[in-house]
Amino acid sequence: MTNPQLVMQAKGLTKRYGQVTALDGADFELRAGEILAVIGDNGAGKSSLIKCLSGATIPDEGDIVLDGKPIHFKNPMDARRVGIETVYQDLAVAPAMTIAENLFLGREVRRSGFLGNVLRMLDKTKMLEQSVARMQDLKVGIRSMTQAVETLSGGQRQCVAVARAAAFAEHVVILDEPTAALGVKEGNMVLELIRRIRDKGLPVILISHNMPHVFEIADRIHVARLGRRAAILNPKKISMSDTVAVMTGAMPPDQIPADCLAH
Amino acid sequence: MDALKNKLPPIGQLGPFIALAIACAFFAITTDRFFSPENLSLILQQVMVVGVIAIGQTLIILTAGIDLSCGMVMALGSIVMTKFAADLGLPTPIAVLCGVGVTALFGLTNGLLVTRIKLPPFIVTLGTFNIAFAITQLYSNAQTVTDVPDAMTWLGNTFPLGGAAVSYGVVLMVLLYLGAWFWLRETGAGRHVYAVGNSPEATRLVGIPTERVLLGVYVLAGVFYGIASLLSVARTGVGDPNAGQTENLDAITAVVLGGTSLFGGRGVILGSLAGAVVVGVLRNGLTLMGVSSVYQVLVTGILVIVAVTVDQLSRKAAR
Numbered sequence: 412m413t414n415p416q417l418v419m420q421a422k423g424l425t426k427r428y429g430q431v432t433a434l435d436g437a438d439f440e441l442r443a444g445e446i447l448a449v450i451g452d453n454g455a456g457k458s459s460l461i462k463c464l465s466g467a468t469i470p471d472e473g474d475i476v477l478d479g480k481p482i483h484f485k486n487p488m489d490a491r492r493v494g495i496e497t498v499y500q501d502l503a504v505a506p507a508m509t510i511a512e513n514l515f516l517g518r519e520v521r522r523s524g525f526l527g528n529v530l531r532m533l534d535k536t537k538m539l540e541q542s543v544a545r546m547q548d549l550k551v552g553i554r555s556m557t558q559a560v561e562t563l564s565g566g567q568r569q570c571v572a573v574a575r576a577a578a579f580a581e582h583v584v585i586l587d588e589p590t591a592a593l594g595v596k597e598g599n600m601v602l603e604l605i606r607r608i609r610d611k612g613l614p615v616i617l618i619s620h621n622m623p624h625v626f627e628i629a630d631r632i633h634v635a636r637l638g639r640r641a642a643i644l645n646p647k648k649i650s651m652s653d654t655v656a657v658m659t660g661a662m663p664p665d666q667i668p669a670d671c672l673a674h
Numbered sequence: 675m676d677a678l679k680n681k682l683p684p685i686g687q688l689g690p691f692i693a694l695a696i697a698c699a700f701f702a703i704t705t706d707r708f709f710s711p712e713n714l715s716l717i718l719q720q721v722m723v724v725g726v727i728a729i730g731q732t733l734i735i736l737t738a739g740i741d742l743s744c745g746m747v748m749a750l751g752s753i754v755m756t757k758f759a760a761d762l763g764l765p766t767p768i769a770v771l772c773g774v775g776v777t778a779l780f781g782l783t784n785g786l787l788v789t790r791i792k793l794p795p796f797i798v799t800l801g802t803f804n805i806a807f808a809i810t811q812l813y814s815n816a817q818t819v820t821d822v823p824d825a826m827t828w829l830g831n832t833f834p835l836g837g838a839a840v841s842y843g844v845v846l847m848v849l850l851y852l853g854a855w856f857w858l859r860e861t862g863a864g865r866h867v868y869a870v871g872n873s874p875e876a877t878r879l880v881g882i883p884t885e886r887v888l889l890g891v892y893v894l895a896g897v898f899y900g901i902a903s904l905l906s907v908a909r910t911g912v913g914d915p916n917a918g919q920t921e922n923l924d925a926i927t928a929v930v931l932g933g934t935s936l937f938g939g940r941g942v943i944l945g946s947l948a949g950a951v952v953v954g955v956l957r958n959g960l961t962l963m964g965v966s967s968v969y970q971v972l973v974t975g976i977l978v979i980v981a982v983t984v985d986q987l988s989r990k991a992a993r
Contacts, residue, residue, distance in 0.1 A: 488881045497879075505873040507939045508865075516869055517880035519862040531861040 416443045417476075418614050419464065419495075419583055424473035426459050433459035434470065435638030441583065446605065446615045448625040448646075451635030452658055458587075460635060461618055465497040465585050466490030477582060494581030500588040503572030506561035510553065511535075511542040513560055514575045545578045549607055566597025570604050577608045584608060585616045590624050602628050622651050631673040634658050645673040689984060690932045690948035697952055701959030708959060711838035718840065719830075719909055721954035722847045723748070726902040727925040728932075728946040729854050730781075730895030735929050736858075737871040737891050738938025739788065739795035743780065744899055745922030746806035749915060751777040751903030753810050756819035756913025759826060766825040774900030780806060781896020785889040803922070810915050819913030830908035843905045850901065851947050858943055867891060872939025920971070924953045927974055930981040937989060953977075 421439035425432070434456045441447050451457040462468040464475065466484030475482050477493060484490045487497065504513050515538045521527035522534045542556040551570050553563070560568055569589055576584045586605065590598040598621075606628055609615055619625050625632060625646070632644040634657050642657055642664045649671035656662035701708040727744050734741045755773030758764045764772070780802055787798040829846060832839035858864035869877040870887045878884045906917055932949030934941025953974065960970050 487879070491881055499879055503876055503879070505869045505876050505939070507872045508869060512865060512869075516865075516877065517882045519865065521862070530856075531863065533860055533862055533865070535860075 415445075417441065418443050418478060420476045421460075421464065422474050422476075424460065424463055424470045424475070426456075426463065426468060426470050432638055434463070434473075436473070437635070437638060438640050439464070439633065440643075441614050441616060442631075443614055444609060444612055445630040446609050446617055446628050448617045448619060448629035448632045449635060450619065450622075450625060450632060450654070450658055455635040455658070456638040457618060457635040459638075461497075461585060461587060461616070464490075464583075464616070465495060467497075491579075495583045495585065496576035496580035497585040498572045498576045498587060498589060500591060503575075504560045504568055506568075507559055509557050509559055510546075510563075510571055511539045511556040513571055514538075514542045514545070514556075514578065518579065546574060549574050549577060549604060549611075551604060564597060566593050566600045569593065569597075569601050573601060573604055573608070577604075577611075577613060580613055582614075583616065584613055585618075587618045588620065589617070590619065590621055598624065622654065626651060626654075636660060642667055643673045645671055688933075689981070690945050690952055693931060693952050694948055694955065697955045697959065701955065701962065705959065705962040707962055711836070713958065713962070715832070715838040715840065717951070717954045717958045718838075718844045720958060721950050722841070722843045723902050723906045723909060724921050724924045724928060724953060725847045725947055725950040726850060726898055726905055727921055728928040728950050729850055729943065730898035730902075731925045732929045732932070732934055732941065732943050732946045733854070733858075733867060733891045733898075734795070734895050735871075735926075735934050735936060736867050736938060736941060737888055738874075738936075739888075739891075740799065740926070740936070741784065741892075741895060742796065742799040742922065742926075743784065743803040743806055744799075744895070744925050745918030745920070746803050746810065747777050747780045747896065747918075748899045748902045748906060748921060749918035750780070750806045750810045750813075751900045752907045752917060753814045753819060753913045753915055755826065755903060756822050756907055757814065759823050760819055760821035760913075766823050770826065770904055773903050774897060777900035777903060778893055778896040781893045781899070782889070784896075785892025788892065789885040789888050814913070814915040816915055818915065822907060822912060826904070827908045827911050829905060830911065841908075843908050846901075847905070848947075850898070851944060855943050863887070863890075868939050870939075920974075923974055923978065924950075927978040927981065928953050930978060930985060933985075935985050935989065936982060937985075 417440055419441040424434045424437045426434040437456060437460055439460060449457050449461065459468065463470045466487040466489050469485065482493060505516065520534045520538050522532045526532040539556055546553060546556065551574050553567055560571060563571065573586060573589055590601050593601065602624060605615055605617065617629065629646050632646055632654065634641045634644060636658065644654055644657065653662060657664065657667060707713050727748055731741055731744055751773040754776045755769045758772050759766055759769035784798050784802055787793050788795050829843035830841055832841045858867060866877065866882050866887050869882065870884050874884050907913060928949035929946045930936060931952055932945030934945060956973060957970050960973065
């Protein structure tokens, strides 16, 4: 098998909180153009892993490599600066502000010349045009970028958050439970969007509890267990119930049929 | 129906103008002097202090905070600038800057307590309300400062405009409103004020330093209170240690009447100007009707509760 290009790689990540070891030498690999699902029981270390990758926490030990270069994030802004965008569950948007404002929140585009440099005036027209272009590019079917996010359905809101991440991420998009709390139709809308992001060439890390969703769109499944990576599974070969068994420890990694493992 | 609802401005934004129209109509019928040019000038003079305080208050309420200390801080500022000029003999511009510096310092104190120690703005500013009041009384010996230089009351001078006399202070107030409106609407920093009030977590997660935005808002509000101190001195011609007592609640009433939500992140600052005018019109009209000032306080109290109720109910309806 050929070895596809690795976008992000972590080795031996360790994170302790007092007596509790959240990460115990976890490895991680993300390939170019894939959707990698990260699953695991509560306390398996998946949120700690994601926090290390997105800059929200600093690992005690271990290395993270992005595009072959070692990186050391001190905060989420560092991660964002090198092109890793994260969408956090439920907290991603400011409801009273418009879609365009939300897309550019914290990255506002100023006018040129005196109006922008001295009066610090924003270029609302340009931001609006770019919002329309980016949302069309990702085929998010929302009519007006000037409507407040609170007028949208839950799925559309999540699409705005995911689209924002995709629009600004240069390397990796991390999605934390993007389909939780959404209905079937709404969830599918977000899944469609995630697929389009992958098809545009951006690798996606998807943290989810929703097994059907994971099996629907993931290319590979990273199973976190006891602070380590228990296995990388191939969703096209392994069954959902076996996956749950690996996740809970009912099936030890060495008993997984070889063809069910992803490489 | 929904499309129509989106096109109309929310009821909160029309509220102050409806209230203003009703109040004006009422006083025009019940008193004969209400619509005279002299009286309208008087209302504007009375509104300018509350109006400028309300700018600072709006900024803070937009971040889902509240400032109960605003009137007292304004009074302290006016005592500092008048006493620095009268007792220490400082030139007017320096004395004024010192007064504004003190009010900004109070804003900074409020802001630091809110952002660093994470205390609720309500409690912090209730504390600084009392502190500012006590310092004002102690520093002035509870005496009015009368020896105010002319330059310090210049903003109280008027020029004729269509039969009415408009003071330079009123012009300054309107300019400050336009400036604040532009800043909030057209600049990134202004939009971040809305974002922090609307969803602090989402704002922090996109990398905006929310604490710095909050701190900046409190300091800026302090600066506006300092400008209001100067306007208060200009209007009354003295440094009054007992100023600011009605302005405190009046400013909050103006902001809430103006349609800014106490829950943060929603509102238009020009509404606060309309709200301040409503409060001014009510006080003035009730005085013209010969209603005692205690009833004016009663009316303001009822008004603020009505305005907050409308805010609460309209948010519920929107959800």
